[in-house]
Amino acid sequence: MNENLEACLYAFMEYIQIERNYSEYTVKFYRQDIEHFYLFMNEQGITELGNVEYFDARLYLTTLFEKEYSRPSLARKISSLRSFYKFLMREQIVKENPFVFLSQAKRQLKIPKFFYEEEMEKLFQACEGDSALDVRNLALLEILYATGIRVSECASIQLKDINLEFDTILVRGKGKKERIVLFGDFANKALCNYIDHSRHKLMKNKDNHEYLFVNFRGTPLTERGIRYILNDLINKAALTGKMHPHMLRHTFATHLLNHGADLRTVQELLGHENLSSTQIYTHVTKEHLRKTYLSHHPRA
Incomplete structure (x- = not known):
């Protein structure tokens, strides 16, 4: 030097x-x-x-x-x-700053991983069966996909939080904030079947508790237990990789936007305090549109 x-x-x-x-x-x-x-x-x-x-x-x-x-x-x-x-x-050592017009390398935006609709169908097929665990797994998957709730929120759902007449669940999110989430007919049917026919079988005369989802011992299903079940469904569906706990939440938001939902509605359903937290999903949907365009337009 x-x-x-x-x-x-x-x-x-x-x-x-x-x-x-x-x-x-x-x-x-x-x-x-x-x-x-x-x-x-x-x-x-x-x-x-x-x-x-x-x-x-x-x-x-x-x-x-x-x-x-x-x-x-x-x-x-x-x-x-x-x-x-x-x-x-x-200090008047140089006359110009050659870096002043150089675009700063922007931080790479990590696009959330999500499942395509065809992949979700395979996951639902992996739940097919008549055993108490199969029925529970289907209800679990339907609720996560239908509501977009966090795994931690799902594990804390109690029977009293569910309104099957209006298809709603009272969810306790981050900072103990409560919100109402909606679910549709598929989730309603799966949930009713689980509550009416399978949950009591899994409880096995354990001390009665109000938690919705239980493991094979009859105790409340933990976040770790939910992740284990989801990864097992991945393997059964012959899908590659492991399921990140938030993938179904990302999938919920992405599919809503792909089918025309507005960003504010998705923000409220996800329980995001700031719209900026929800806006990352617009990058996912834009990428989806780009891939669709490139795959199907004759002049792409």
Whole structure:
């Protein structure tokens, strides 16, 4: 590293430590990011910070992509260099900031995994059977898919929370907030069959309790127990991978939006406090539309 580059780095480190009062952890990463860029400058034969142009900044970003840096790491490096050059301009060491017009690498949006409608049919088929456990599993799957409730919310449902006349369930969500969720005819039929014919068989004269879903011992079904059942259904349906606890919740929201439901309604049904939490599902539905278009349009 030549003396000029080293002096600029030292001055910037002093600035962010003393004037900006950045933490030791933040200062460490600023130094690493700038030193990494210095290596790139050396590879490109650039000896002065003032000689770095927008094209060089773009080339540096491209090399980071090629080396498969994560999106958050890319964003941090570009942000560090933008701040560094802003400081250099303030000190009149350089005239321009080549990173100011460089689009910051946005954090990669993780699109929720969900089941397609054909996959849901296979899961329901995997519940077919007359045993008490089969009947319970069908009711469990129908309720999770019909309501979009969390696994934790499902495990806490009690018989008194269910209104079979109006097809509603009183759910206790995060922060002990209560909301009413709806379910349809398929879930109603499965639930009635389970309550009338199977739940008491599984209870096996255990101390009577009000929890809706029970395990083979007759005790309340836990979140872990529900996840085990769902993963077992995955295997029976010959679907790949494991079922994340939220996949049926994601599926519920995605299918509603795909069939024309508005975002506000889905927000209320999911129990989201902020609409921004629900908006991620619009990315799922857009991706679904894109794939459908590419698969079916003759000029796609």
